[in-house]
Amino acid sequence: MDYFSEGLAKAVQLLLALDPETFSAVWATAAVTALALAASLVLGLPLGFALGHFRFPGRRVARLMVDWLLSLPTVVIGLIVYALFTARGPLGEWGLLFTLPGMAIGLTLLGLPIIISMTATAVESTDVRLTQTVLSLGADRFQLLAATLVEARFAMALAAASAFGRIVSEVGIAMMVGGNIKWQTRTITTAIALETGKGEFATGIALGIVLMLVALVVNLVVGLLRARSAADYRGRV
Amino acid sequence: MSGPLYRLAGIEAAYGDGRSVLHVPHLEIPRGSILGLAGHNGSGKSTLLKLLGFLLEPSAGSLEFDGRAVDAQAWRNAHLLRRGAVLLGQDTCLLSRSVAANVAYGCKLRGLSPTREDIAAALASVGLEAKEYAGRPWRQLSGGEARRVALAARLILKPLALLLDEPTAGLDRESTGHVKAAALAARSGHGTTLVIASHDLDWLSNCADTVLTLEEGRIVSGQG
Numbered sequence: 001m002d003y004f005s006e007g008l009a010k011a012v013q014l015l016l017a018l019d020p021e022t023f024s025a026v027w028a029t030a031a032v033t034a035l036a037l038a039a040s041l042v043l044g045l046p047l048g049f050a051l052g053h054f055r056f057p058g059r060r061v062a063r064l065m066v067d068w069l070l071s072l073p074t075v076v077i078g079l080i081v082y083a084l085f086t087a088r089g090p091l092g093e094w095g096l097l098f099t100l101p102g103m104a105i106g107l108t109l110l111g112l113p114i115i116i117s118m119t120a121t122a123v124e125s126t127d128v129r130l131t132q133t134v135l136s137l138g139a140d141r142f143q144l145l146a147a148t149l150v151e152a153r154f155a156m157a158l159a160a161a162s163a164f165g166r167i168v169s170e171v172g173i174a175m176m177v178g179g180n181i182k183w184q185t186r187t188i189t190t191a192i193a194l195e196t197g198k199g200e201f202a203t204g205i206a207l208g209i210v211l212m213l214v215a216l217v218v219n220l221v222v223g224l225l226r227a228r229s230a231a232d233y234r235g236r237v
Numbered sequence: 238m239s240g241p242l243y244r245l246a247g248i249e250a251a252y253g254d255g256r257s258v259l260h261v262p263h264l265e266i267p268r269g270s271i272l273g274l275a276g277h278n279g280s281g282k283s284t285l286l287k288l289l290g291f292l293l294e295p296s297a298g299s300l301e302f303d304g305r306a307v308d309a310q311a312w313r314n315a316h317l318l319r320r321g322a323v324l325l326g327q328d329t330c331l332l333s334r335s336v337a338a339n340v341a342y343g344c345k346l347r348g349l350s351p352t353r354e355d356i357a358a359a360l361a362s363v364g365l366e367a368k369e370y371a372g373r374p375w376r377q378l379s380g381g382e383a384r385r386v387a388l389a390a391r392l393i394l395k396p397l398a399l400l401l402d403e404p405t406a407g408l409d410r411e412s413t414g415h416v417k418a419a420a421l422a423a424r425s426g427h428g429t430t431l432v433i434a435s436h437d438l439d440w441l442s443n444c445a446d447t448v449l450t451l452e453e454g455r456i457v458s459g460q461g
Contacts (some may be wrong), residue, residue, distance in 0.1 A: 129328040129329065129330040130330060130332075132292060132326060132328060132329070133329045133330050133331075133332075134332075135292060135316070135319060136290055136292060136323060136324040136325075136326065136329070137319075137323065137342060137343040137346055137390070137391070137394075138316055138317075138319045138320035138323070138343060138346050138347060138394075139316060139346050140314075140316040140346075141316075143316075143346050147332065150332075151332060151333055
């Protein structure tokens, strides 16, 4: 156990000393997560609303597709994005392979189905009386959309927190599309994998502590949002 | 503007399965009048109110509102029609906001910002004191208080027509009194046309200019 306690002690030192290499990975993780989450929300919220609110031909198939994408292995997503962005790929000339934006696109494909699916479920489970109430007060379609999104706000924040948790802890896409380049595309998860492989437990543990803290905060937020969301639907008169 | 507020001719309404649930050969509702709708559960009162509130499009017949034909073009902008005829349905709910935000919501949909005094006046009209209730979250209201807040949210809009579906069902005596008084004050104060569906036949016969009885989606008695 000595190596573990020594690694833990060194990890705390690295964090307290704001070790540049460690915090470079933290920064890269924050940047790609922010980009991917923002893109997932911008695209996913309206799509999720449409899927949950409107009745259209092919809706069930669309729902099945989203659920299928939810369970797609991340290495497969990484492989697809790699194939698209590689020099010989159809989007190779964009030069996105081994860059933070390229990683963010790959991670968006991971977060998007989560946002769409959970938003659709939130909108579907929004009190059916809400639509008639808002329409009877004179709302147009966009105002109805806004009201529904506001009423389902805690459930959608829950979706965002879930997507965040999945994106920030992802390793397969980050490794394949980002290339794990030091000071550039090395994230917390890819750095942990690399450093552990090299026997550098201290750096791995230091980054693991950061990731666990992030996971703890995300879980606390998710728990709070879940409680608020449940309370909203219990008490409506 | 003269002439009736609503004019219906040969109206048929159906739900998704195509089965006709409402048949109104002719009905005129004068401006500023009170029309009572009586009938058993499932007789078509709520369906007629939804039609008058432009939440249900007729499958046949012609409908005029405020002197204008409600044609396909008008239905495409049904929210504009609904801003003139506001329904307080049996399944109305409050939004998960404060009481004041709920009362102001319809105004905001119209691009208006009611003052605190406007909100206080609307709450006072249903017997709720703004100082006590305005900042209260919606979930802290009793069923009767919530119904009165929902009514206040419609009264502040001063609509041409206020459509009330069983507005006093399940309320205690105090809330019932406030709801009835507020509805009648809207007619006397702003000339709002009231259409009220209720099982409280004494109230309807006392306050309504006309009471129609519906049965299986048809008007079987009363003057239309």
